[in-house]
Every structure is written in structure tokens, then in C-alpha cells.
Amino acid sequence: MVSLTQYARAVALLAAAAFSTASAENSATGTIKDVKHIVMLMQENRAFDHYLGSMSGVRGFKDPNVKIGDNGLPIWYQPTDSSKADYLLPFYLGANSSYSPGIQCATGGSNDWIENHDAWNNGEINGWVTNNSEYSWGYLRRQDVPTHFAVAEGWTVGDMYTEFLIGPTGPNRASWISGTLNIGGTVGDREVIGGPFIENWFNDECENNNGVLYDCYPLDWDTMPEQLENNNISWFVYRDADSTNDDPMFYFENYKNSNATDPLAAKGLTYAGFPLFLEQAANGTLPEVSWIIGSFPLSEHPPNTPNSGAWIIEKTIEAIENSPIYNETVIFISYDETGGWGDHVPPFVAPNGTAGEWDVDYRDTTQYVPAGPGFRLPFFAISPWSRGGYVFTEPSDHTSQLMFIEKWAAANGKNVTLSTINGWRRDHMSDLTGMFDFTNARSDLPTLTNVSWPHYEDGAYVATSDCQNDNKGLIRPPVPYGEQNITESLWTEDGYKPIRGALTEGRYLVFAMTVRGTDFGLSHAEGEKYIRSAEITDFSSKDFRFIVYQQGDAFSHEFKIKSANSGYLTSTGKFVSSIDNASVFEIDYVASKGYTVKVQGQSTYGAVNPGRYLSFKESPVYFDIYSVTYDD
Structure with a gap:
């Protein structure tokens, strides 16, 4: 009997091989049509400032337009409940070198809807410490995330890319493949199709607060893989067996109800993971559109280490670099949400009442709150057309990756359109084409950091437990209340980046x-x-x-x-x-x-x-x- 994994492998190989042969015969056009493969890797729970705030040439700790609070101070000064200091500035987690190894497995705040909306605090952005966690305001520097810096400096980093929703993993990943969370019930009856999806709750019945229903599950609305399938565009989800709930296809009714040999199950619900991606990249037989859902210990979800995530990022890039298809491939590397780590740029939420964007606050049904777009996340585009260390400055979110696919498909004569993406997001979020110069491809490659394979033992990645065991008592440094000055707290590297967008x-x-x-x-x-x-x-x-x-x-x-x-x-x-x-x-x-x-x-x-x-x-x-x- 052919296993589900073997069947999925055969489907993906045949579809991708056919496309690869056809694409090789086409000559460059200097347009988005030259893209033949799109690869998307989404990591977990890191904010832009937390990783890249100290990088030069981006909207980071030297922001000259930083929001000024009602108290007359920049929002770098977060109010505290501590008797030691009225305010806490951003602080480098590794300032005390004794903690440098341990901060790899440090945790920040909460990623939940409540804590992050309370950090947002109706646009004041002054609740990171009091309403989420004092560690929300901790950050890393180049020596802690050298691969991420190298990727940004080799290709293009987006410094205005945000989470879809001010909230946790599940909803943001659902938006990554569907462009909606049914906020306000604008896509359909929540009891019938699910939503509004705002928390990591996967119960088979709706949550109910004073008659207000939310988090109805499972979800039953259109997704991008279904659009691709309907348009004969090859696709596949490379999901590792230990990726927990990071594969959003598992949230959707159509996938869950598919037979094992149906395309949605065979391509979207298998455990044909990262090794298969590496194999097909080497062969030049990747499908046209790929999603990578890696092993959870490699996801960077705290306490999982950035170094472990750097390995899968670097190996994804190297696999394409060393393949026959580098010169026709775009890789998007993104993060689903902030993980409770803080960011200083006010989310550019839609105006109050915008359809699909605002809904009843399920905690207080007399109030309305925005779903998003939320806080900024690290985001990178790797390709011959984004080579050169650029910073992309357009407001973007998870729907932007979907709109890029739509625009790419349209250039190739395919009508791929997600009706689930509301009008406000279409009008205001970037389709990411401005990240690229399709008239000037560069085939030269930058130097990355040669990340070591994370410690693997008895069939599992154990770098996280190694970090925790080796650094007991030296993982979360003391919060520097009353010991800070603005110059040291907001230190950045010197330098510049050309911008796009x-x-x-x-x-x-x-x-x-x-x-x-x-x-x-x-x-x-x-x-x-x-x-x-x-x-x-x-x-x-x-x-x-x-x-x-x-x-x-x-x-x-x-x-x-x-x-x-x-x-x-x-x-x-x-x-x-x-x-x-x-x-x-x-x-x-x-x-x-x-x-x-x-x-x-x-x-x-x-x-x-x-x-x-x-x-x-x-x-x-x-x-x-x-x-x-x-x-x-």
C-alpha cells in the first residue's frame, strides 16, 4: 500500500517537474513573470525591535518620528508598576555577558489578544510593561541573531511589515493562507463558517460572552492553496511532524474532511517535511508555490533559540542558492506574531467601524476594538531581484504575501483572487512588488553565517533544553530599573541602507x-x-x-x-x-x-x-x- 507521505511526494514531484521543464524554456522578461517559484517560510513569535531595532538603516531605535505620549515623553519610556523606577527603556538582554548564552532561550511576554491589545492601549502604545511583561521591552543585537542581520544585509528587509492581528499564532497563520479571520462576520455566519478567529483556541463550538460569539471552529472559507489548485498552479506544504499546530491548513474544514488522496490532504496535510523540500530544491523540482512549516524547536518560538531558527532559515536559502532555480525563485521569510516582545511603531489600524477590521470586544461587549494590522515583525525577501541590502518601507502584513501571489499569477494569465481579503487591506497593504527590481537581477550571492546544525539527539532537536540546562539562573537577566540612560538603551549600529517602496x-x-x-x-x-x-x-x-x-x-x-x-x-x-x-x-x-x-x-x-x-x-x-x- 502506498503511504500518504509517498503519495504526496509523488504528486509534488510530478507537478513540479512538469512546471520546471516548461519554465526553463522561457526567457527573462524583466517583469514579475520571471518568478517561477515562490517559497514561504513563517517563523514564530518575534518582534521587529526585539530582533532588528539596533540595526542601521531601518526604522529602529533611532526613529526621529517616535510617538510622543501624553506625558510628553517618547514611548521608549514605558510606565512601570515598580517602586524602583517610573519608566523602563528598551534594554539589551545580553548587557551582562554572564547572560549572553542564556538569552537564546529567554521568553518575553504574552502573545494573547488581551495582553497585546492592552499593550496597544487604544493607540497609546504605553502598556508593554504594565499590561504585558517587563521583559517585553528586552531585545537582542547582531551577536545574538547574526544570520538575520546577514540576510537583511544581503537581500531586502521590510521594516513596516506587521502581523495581521494584534494577537497570537493560530489566527495570524490562518490569515497567512486565507487573508481573513471573519472579523465582524463579514465573510459569513460565524456559526456556519467559523471565526472571528482571535485566540489559539480550537474548540468544536463557539465561545460565548453575553451572546457575542467568537472563535467558532473549524474554519470554512476560501484559502490560497484552493485558489492555486483551481487554477492548475502547483503547490505543496512541507510540514515536519513536530511542527505542533503551526500548519494553518489543519484549521480549515475542507482540508480536514478531504480524503487522503484528495489534493488538499495530499499536498496540505502530510508530514513530508523539510528534508523533502531540500531534496526537491536540489533537483530543481519544487512546485510553483511552497509553504515550509518547520520543526517547532526550529521555529524561534521562545524559549526555542534564534540560533536554531537561523539554521532552517540559512538552509532554506542555501538550498535554493545551490539549486538550478535560484535565478527564478522568491523566498519570503516572515514571523507570525510578536510573541509578546515589544515594538514601538503604532499599528496602522483601520478607521473605527471599517468592515472586517473592527469587532465587539469579547471581554466588554459594549466596546469595539480593531483586530489589526498589528505590531511589526521581521520580514525578508530573498531573490536575485531583491539582492543588495535594501530596506522596504511600505506598510505590509500577511495578506501582502497573498496579494503578491495574486499579482504573479495574473501576470501569468491565471485568475487567482481571494475574495476573503477585505477592501481596506487591499487598498492599504502592499503587494510587495516594490521590494523587487525585476529589470536588474543579481546572481551574485552574499556570505551567510554557516550556522551549525542544532543539537539533535534520539530523534529530536534538543538545543532548547540544552540552553535551559546549561544556563540555569542566567536566562532572564534582572530588569534594569533605575539603571538606564537613553543613549545606551537606544544604541544602534552606524550605517545606511538604500530604500525601496x-x-x-x-x-x-x-x-x-x-x-x-x-x-x-x-x-x-x-x-x-x-x-x-x-x-x-x-x-x-x-x-x-x-x-x-x-x-x-x-x-x-x-x-x-x-x-x-x-x-x-x-x-x-x-x-x-x-x-x-x-x-x-x-x-x-x-x-x-x-x-x-x-x-x-x-x-x-x-x-x-x-x-x-x-x-x-x-x-x-x-x-x-x-x-x-x-x-x-
């Missing part, structure tokens, strides 16, 4: 342009009245540094611009002391070209004239923009 605030920016082989940038020296252009010899010079302020919300393309040397820019190129008197500039991104800058309502484009003042041209002129991070 629609511009958002939160970074110091350099506007650069190459003219006759020389790099020039917009410049404002201390004491000068007007903006000029000057040759860039050093990205660390404060004269080239600007801060932008979005006019409206996080999705606006209109900005006011401030010099790091003081003063706000006007349409005449003159700097004024008040933001109220500054001009509004429209800054737009064109993939593969760069950024245009126009005065609001005008048709001419800002340009660099070497050594002169800012000028305007009738035709579009494109800037490169760099996000820079320096201590001054």
Missing part, C-alpha cells in the same frame, strides 16, 4: 542622485537658508540628512521635510523655523527607477544641479533615497 516616516533620509558619474545629494549645512546640492563623500554627514513627516496617515504620499540641521523646507528651497509654514511635497516611488519629489499640486519634479540650489524639471527626475543611522 512607498516612503514612510521613521528614518533619517539622504536624497541622492548620480550626475555624470558623481553622487550628489540634497544638502543643508548648519546656518544656511536654502537647500543646495553637494557631492556626497560621506553618508554620515549631517548636512545630507532629512526627516519626513507624513501628512495624514501611514499610507500618505505627502510629506513635510525637515533638515537634521534644523528648519523645514518650503517650495522655494528656503528653510523656515515652523512646520506650519513648511510646504507639502509629494514623494512617489517608481519600481526600478527611484523616487520623484514634487511640490504639492505642481507638475514639475525636483532635481539636483551639481553645486547649486534645488531646481525643478518638467520631466520626472528620480532620486535614490538612503536610510541612515548615526549617533549624532
Whole structure:
């Protein structure tokens, strides 16, 4: 008798082989059509600041637009209940070197709906310590997550990618394949199709609070694998047997009720795991779309170690790098939710009452609360078209990966559309195409960190228990109440990254342009009245540094611009002391070209004239923009 795993392996191999042969005959088009394989690996429970807040060139601990609380302090200063200090600043978990090995298996706060909504606190973002955990405000640095830094610096990191829901694993993973959680019952009757899915509860009946039903289970609405199957696009889920409940296909009725030989079961519910992915990558026989659901000890879910997760990340990338299909593959590496680790950027939730976004608070049925989008997560795109150490600045979430698949399928003449994704998410979340320059592929490869295989013994990964046993008493360092200063707490590496995607605030920016082989940038020296252009010899010079302020919300393309040397820019190129008197500039991104800058309502484009003042041209002129991070 053929086992389910053997059957699944045969299905995936045959489908992928047929596609691989056909794709090899196609020539490059310089468009998204050149992507032949999409690989998605989702890890667990880490926040952006927790991993990458100290990285240079991203929206991290040097954010010039950090939210100021009602108390007049930046939200870096989280209120506490401790008698030792009124506020807690972000703190490096490994500041005491005795704890450095043990922080690999440290835990943060809670990932539940309640604690994370209370940390959000109606947009104040001041409840991480009092409403979640004091360890929510702890973070790691390069020496603790070197592979993650290497991936960001080799390809492209997104610093505005968020969880779908301000809440835990199950719901966020369900959104990763379906684009909805049936918030507000907008997809259908919750008693019939399930939801609103907001907690990691998998009971066969609805939860009920004062007649308000939620977490009805199982789920029964459309998913991306079903769309792919209906359009004859090959797909497979590489799920390890010890991945716990991380495979979201197990949440859905259609999969659970499928016969073993039906496509949804044979491709989505098997235990043909990571070894099969490595084998098919080596052969160049991967399906068109792959999901990797790795072993739970490799997931980075605390207390599982980042080093163990780094291994599966690096091996996924190396498998594609060493395969015949690297030059036609995109890998997305994401995280499902924050795990109760803190992040400082306010979630860009939809306006109150938006269909599919707000619902009755199941704790207090007289109140309404947003589901998401939530807090930021680490996110990486690995491909020949995202090579080069870029930072992607567009608001994105788990639906963004689905919309990328839709756009890719449409380019190939396939109508893959998830009606479950609501209009607000479609209008506001990125489809991720701006992460890539499809006209300029790079086949050269960066150097990663050569992660050692996590300790494996008696058929199981034991790195987590090793860490816990070897570092007893030295895993969670004492919280540094009353011992902090802002400079040390918000230390970052120096450096810069070129950016891609629609511009958002939160970074110091350099506007650069190459003219006759020389790099020039917009410049404002201390004491000068007007903006000029000057040759860039050093990205660390404060004269080239600007801060932008979005006019409206996080999705606006209109900005006011401030010099790091003081003063706000006007349409005449003159700097004024008040933001109220500054001009509004429209800054737009064109993939593969760069950024245009126009005065609001005008048709001419800002340009660099070497050594002169800012000028305007009738035709579009494109800037490169760099996000820079320096201590001054």
C-alpha cells in the first residue's frame, strides 16, 4: 500500500517537474513573470525591535518620528508598576555577558489578544510593561541573531511589515493562507463558517460572552492553496511532524474532511517535511508555490533559540542558492506574531467601524476594538531581484504575501483572487512588488553565517533544553530599573541602507542622485537658508540628512521635510523655523527607477544641479533615497 507521505511526494514531484521543464524554456522578461517559484517560510513569535531595532538603516531605535505620549515623553519610556523606577527603556538582554548564552532561550511576554491589545492601549502604545511583561521591552543585537542581520544585509528587509492581528499564532497563520479571520462576520455566519478567529483556541463550538460569539471552529472559507489548485498552479506544504499546530491548513474544514488522496490532504496535510523540500530544491523540482512549516524547536518560538531558527532559515536559502532555480525563485521569510516582545511603531489600524477590521470586544461587549494590522515583525525577501541590502518601507502584513501571489499569477494569465481579503487591506497593504527590481537581477550571492546544525539527539532537536540546562539562573537577566540612560538603551549600529517602496516616516533620509558619474545629494549645512546640492563623500554627514513627516496617515504620499540641521523646507528651497509654514511635497516611488519629489499640486519634479540650489524639471527626475543611522 502506498503511504500518504509517498503519495504526496509523488504528486509534488510530478507537478513540479512538469512546471520546471516548461519554465526553463522561457526567457527573462524583466517583469514579475520571471518568478517561477515562490517559497514561504513563517517563523514564530518575534518582534521587529526585539530582533532588528539596533540595526542601521531601518526604522529602529533611532526613529526621529517616535510617538510622543501624553506625558510628553517618547514611548521608549514605558510606565512601570515598580517602586524602583517610573519608566523602563528598551534594554539589551545580553548587557551582562554572564547572560549572553542564556538569552537564546529567554521568553518575553504574552502573545494573547488581551495582553497585546492592552499593550496597544487604544493607540497609546504605553502598556508593554504594565499590561504585558517587563521583559517585553528586552531585545537582542547582531551577536545574538547574526544570520538575520546577514540576510537583511544581503537581500531586502521590510521594516513596516506587521502581523495581521494584534494577537497570537493560530489566527495570524490562518490569515497567512486565507487573508481573513471573519472579523465582524463579514465573510459569513460565524456559526456556519467559523471565526472571528482571535485566540489559539480550537474548540468544536463557539465561545460565548453575553451572546457575542467568537472563535467558532473549524474554519470554512476560501484559502490560497484552493485558489492555486483551481487554477492548475502547483503547490505543496512541507510540514515536519513536530511542527505542533503551526500548519494553518489543519484549521480549515475542507482540508480536514478531504480524503487522503484528495489534493488538499495530499499536498496540505502530510508530514513530508523539510528534508523533502531540500531534496526537491536540489533537483530543481519544487512546485510553483511552497509553504515550509518547520520543526517547532526550529521555529524561534521562545524559549526555542534564534540560533536554531537561523539554521532552517540559512538552509532554506542555501538550498535554493545551490539549486538550478535560484535565478527564478522568491523566498519570503516572515514571523507570525510578536510573541509578546515589544515594538514601538503604532499599528496602522483601520478607521473605527471599517468592515472586517473592527469587532465587539469579547471581554466588554459594549466596546469595539480593531483586530489589526498589528505590531511589526521581521520580514525578508530573498531573490536575485531583491539582492543588495535594501530596506522596504511600505506598510505590509500577511495578506501582502497573498496579494503578491495574486499579482504573479495574473501576470501569468491565471485568475487567482481571494475574495476573503477585505477592501481596506487591499487598498492599504502592499503587494510587495516594490521590494523587487525585476529589470536588474543579481546572481551574485552574499556570505551567510554557516550556522551549525542544532543539537539533535534520539530523534529530536534538543538545543532548547540544552540552553535551559546549561544556563540555569542566567536566562532572564534582572530588569534594569533605575539603571538606564537613553543613549545606551537606544544604541544602534552606524550605517545606511538604500530604500525601496512607498516612503514612510521613521528614518533619517539622504536624497541622492548620480550626475555624470558623481553622487550628489540634497544638502543643508548648519546656518544656511536654502537647500543646495553637494557631492556626497560621506553618508554620515549631517548636512545630507532629512526627516519626513507624513501628512495624514501611514499610507500618505505627502510629506513635510525637515533638515537634521534644523528648519523645514518650503517650495522655494528656503528653510523656515515652523512646520506650519513648511510646504507639502509629494514623494512617489517608481519600481526600478527611484523616487520623484514634487511640490504639492505642481507638475514639475525636483532635481539636483551639481553645486547649486534645488531646481525643478518638467520631466520626472528620480532620486535614490538612503536610510541612515548615526549617533549624532
